[in-house]
Amino acid sequence: MTSNTVTIPEGHQIIVVHPSDVARIGQLQCGILVVDYGNDGDWNSINMKLDEIWPGRTTSTLVVLQKGLIESLRRSNQVTTFFSDWKRRASSEISTLWVLPLKAAEHADVIAEIHGIGCAAHASAPDGACFVEVHKPDGAITIGMPGPAL
DSSP: OOTTOOOOOTTOEEEEEOOOSSOEEEEOTTSOEEEEOOSSOOHHHHHHHHHHHOTTOOSOEEEEOOHHHHHHHHHTTOHHHHHHHHHHHHTSSSOEEEEEOGGGGGOHHHHHHHHHTTOEEEEOOTTOOOEEEEEOTTSOEEEEOSSOBO
16 A cells, blocks of 8 residues: 555545635535635635625635635735635634645745634645545544645
């Protein structure tokens, strides 16, 4: 068995969140809301959808911020605007965790912005995996971050 091989015990189900090229919002079975901005740079549309569903939320949120969007925000001088918009959400009682997959994790200034709004940030696993949800036969769900904290 190589170091990148995993044996899944019988009866367990594994769900892995990988970054998407296309922006999307979804919810995992454990209740965590996943906001992936994709690489297309259309963060305003995603935030408008978030504004519709954010009120009344009580579960944690996982935000995937990829290199393509970071570069788009820089080109358009919207980094501060983007994080200002998130600051109002981060001040709510809902915990928000950010994942910067692959090369996105090299942007120290963006990590500082994330920490500045009171949120934690993680890198992805080397294969881009951002989040893992394990469903055990007894109904228990274990969640985890495959990459290191930033």
